[in-house]
Amino acid sequence: MTSPRPEIPVARGARQRFELDGLLSAGGRVDLGDLGRVRRLAQALNAGRAAGGRGVRAGELHALGLIHQLLRQILADYRRRHGDVLRRALEWLIARHGKDRVERLLRIFDDVFGPPPAAGEGPAAGERPPEAVLEDLLVLWLIHDNPAAEPLRELVDDGELEAATGYRSLIAELEDFFARQPPADDGGSSLFARLRQPAQRAPSSLSRQLEAMLEERRPRPAPATERILLGLDLMREEERPLFVPGPPPPPPVHDFADLEGSAARYAADASWMTELVLVAKNVLVWLEQLSRARGEPIRRLDQIPQAELERLAGWGINGLWLIGVWQRSRASARIKQLTGNPDAVASAYAIDEYRVADALGGEEALAVLASRAARAGLRLACDMVPNHTGIDSRWLLEHPERFLALDRSPFPGYSFDGPDLSPDPRVAIHLEDGYYDRSDAAVVFRRRDRTSGETRYVYHGNDGTGLPWNDTAQLDFLRPDTRQAVIETILEVARRFPIIRFDAAMTLARQHVQRLWHPPPGSGGDVPSRAEHAVSPEEFDRAMPEELWRQVVERVAQEAPGPLLLAEAFWLMEAYFVRTLGLHRVYHSAFMHMLRDGKNGELRQLIKNALAFDPAMLQRFVNFLTNPDEATAAEQFGRGDRYFSAAVLLATFPGLPLFGHGQIEGLVERYGMEYHRPRLDERPDEGMIAHHRRVLVPLLERRALFASADGFELYDVAGEGGEVLEDVYAFSNRHGGEGALVLVCYRAAAARGRLHRAAPRRDAGGETRRATLFAALFGGAAGGGEGPDGEEDLDDLFVRFRDLHRELDYLRPAAQLAAEGLAVDLGPYEFRVLVDFRLLRDADGSWRKLWRRLGERGAPSLADALRSTRLADLELPLLSIFDPQLFRRLAAPASEAEAADAPASEAEAAEAPPADLDGDAALLALPLAEQVARRLEAVLAVVASHPALELAPGPGAARTVAAAVAAR
Secondary structure, three states, X not given: XXXXXXXXXXXXXXXXXXXXXXXXXXXXXXXXXXXXXHHHHHHHHHHOOOOOOOXXXXXXXXXXXXXXXXXXXXXXXXXXXXXXXXXXXXXXXXXXXXXXXXXXXXXXXXXXXXXXXXXXXXOOOOOOOHHHHHHHHHHHHHHHHOXXXXXXXXXXXXXXXXXXXXXXXXXXXXXXXXXXXXXXXXXOOOHHHHHHXXXXXXXXXXXHHHHHHHHHHXXXXXXXXXHHHHHHHHHHHHHOOOOOOOOOOOOOOOOOHHHOOOOOOOOOOOHHHHOOOEEEEEHHHHHHHHHHHHXXXXXXXXXXXXXXXXXXXXXXXXXXXXXXXXXXXXXXXXHHHHOOOOOOOXXXXXXXXXXXXXXXXXXXXXXXXXXXXXXXXXXXXXXEOOOEEEOOOHHHHHOHHHEOEEOOOOOOOOOOOOOOOOOOOOEEEEOOOHHHHOOOOOOEEEEEXXXXXXXXXXXXXXXXXXXXXXXXXXXXXXXXXXXXXXXXXXXXXXOOOOEEEEOOHHHHOHHHHHHHHOOOOOOOXXXXXXXXXOOOHHHHHHHOOOOHHHHHHHHHHHHOOXXXXXXXXXXXXXXXXXXXXXXXXXXXXXXXXXHHOOOHHHXXXXXXXXXXXXXXXXXXXXXXOOOOOOOOHHHHHOOOHHHHHHHHHHHHOOOEEEEOOOOOOOOOOOOOOOOOOOOOOOOOOHHHHHHHXXXXXXXXXXXXXXXXXXXXXXXXXXXOOOOEOOOEEEEEEEEOOEEEEEEEEOOOXXXXXXXXXXXXXXXXXXXXXXXXXXXXXXXXXXXXXXXXHHOOOOOOEEEEEEEOOOOEEEEEEHHHHHHHOEEEEEOOOXXXXXXXXXXXXXXXXXXXXXXXXXXOOOEOOHHHHHHHHXXXXXXHHHHOOOOHHHHHHHHOOXXXXXXXXXXXXXXXXXXXXXXXXXXXHHHHOOOHHHHHHHHXXXXXXXXXXXXXXXXXXXXXXXXXXXXXXXXX
């Protein structure tokens, strides 16, 4: 017995109303397994329905056909096991209602639901086995009994049949008949009940009915399940929203479990790569901004002034990312202009070919700019878009075989009657018409060879998250020649640029090439129409046996060594790109998203997860507060304290800091890839630029201290109640013997607490440890109890450090820092960057005395503060010079001098300082001027011997001391 086909009978009235005869078999049925036919059927049904009514989806029709194919299979299996139950059912109906009524029912059914088959296709009407007609009647009844099939019932309208025969009650009576037959499953269900189970278990959803039937058939061979998987994929394709509102949601916290057990294959960094700080510039917009600012046209790369490059370098930048440097698609500009953007140029990511654009001066202008940039200490970066090309690229015109295409349109409703977008008379290129009136977003465009007439329907580039990129053409990465051509192009660019950013790099990873374009059965649904082109995992592995990106890394290292390879990758693939595939850097979008949304606990947990798995990943991440696909930093973070707190994190986290176009200047406009000039009349915020210089440039100049993850530690700050302050970022780093501690309160409220021990970190040997703050800063033992030179006792050591922005030095006992950590007291969005940590030995107790004097406070200079503390011991001896009696005599008129020489009162005598002379009587007998001189000489001789001044007594000592006192 052959396997049943996914067919359903179609009512004569529906055939006439919707003009379906061209889509049906000669027997009046529709094969719902033929996807092209099903899509045309759905189009015909929707065209014949009233405007505003619910449309029919091809996936629903296909699912209905699959469900009834599976039900027919259940019936066929039952007949094999238990004989011809349908013949016995007919006999039972005849016995109850008479032969005439039953035969009339069968005859009218064939009249309403199908003309006689054509010659050679089987028995003519009236000659079909009655059991076959009864099976069709049962299928028809089951469709009307299934609530989820309600939108499709007009296709199988049984009103005429019911009016003429009352068939519904007759078929319902078969429940009694089947109840007397052997059960259809191990649960004892009758065949009738078994056929009704899918609709009863999921009455509102055809897809859930299919899923339930799939679970029942899982143990069976693949062909038995692949049809169901395809049906589910088709429905997923159709259920995806065409226009996705807003940006994609931020990524979840990655725990890196997917990489556990995999080998690390990090690329080796050149020395300059670790300290790289990038700024993005949309080239066309930047040139226009420079032209306006300087009052002269600047249109070419070689016209960018040296002063502008020096200005970028002065902002702490040493890498310049030029967005839109390549020759762009002409069709891209025309598409944007025809669809409502008359001021647009071609997208920077719809590339014709990888040569510097003619309008920018070509390769010669790039060489001049590269030379000037090098003099300013800047390296140049460019984009590559290896996933796709422009819709009219040189490759599309000359090598159409490299692109993913069909020989027929995947959807019958597509039309291609708009303007020809091809720059080449040999080829015609047409965008699907729905783009022009925004009524549809087709997944393909049409390429027609005017000479041979060959027509290809080429897919647009697509990452499955939203609309296709309608000015692009998708390359087919299952083809070895396509992969080879892409790699050769990357090598050409690698010989011209020291930094290459790969746009949408994750779409070329094997798992996403498969997911998007060649999904295995059951995994489709991301790109409409690709589910029906499913490829088994085994077939896919044979066609694309290794990762393209691994090949790129190895070929560049061998044939064009030197450039930094940077991947734009999302979908939790960041660690995979740098750790497994071996690119140097990768986007870390979680940094921006989580800071923007205030998800500080999640970002800190992500960092903890990285430290616990493989800390080296952190220095490979590209952190940013905006990128060309997101709102500007000014829009997301503002221009005040919140922004600068986030920017301090950007400047001090391990990895590569990336500044957006206009971010430093505080500009709010986001520049689309099709912009050739800014749309807003903005001026740089000079106050923000100045604050950038004060706050961020000192940090960027110390990138070597912050960029590596080798010495990076993250701390929890415990609040006054013991709770973890998730909104406080506290981390330290160490490089070249220098240590730093960064504290940021990233919230609109103050925070007080203490940090001590770092989060667990896996070391190179695979062991997990938790360092104390003291150990992290000074490289001691994990417990922090060991001092320099192996000394266990820290009591005579103090720690000196400096607040970089407050320009204050601080002092803490080393033993206290090692045992208790550091107290934290920060205001809303306040940050502290502490550097220049040093251990000081307190040989004479002076540092301890200074610490007691300062407490938690800082001083502009600890050396000056220490000198001041020592000089404080001199205050009493110096004050003893000023005997009240002596000053009264100096101030008294001459007529009172003799009275002033009289003996002092007892109180005044008690207050007078002792004089180290022959005696007070002898001193008082001298003239007044001589008394003052003698007293000063005696006291200053004592002061001069104080160790803080390091003076030898002598004739000049008094003057030296006096000068020191005056300075205080």
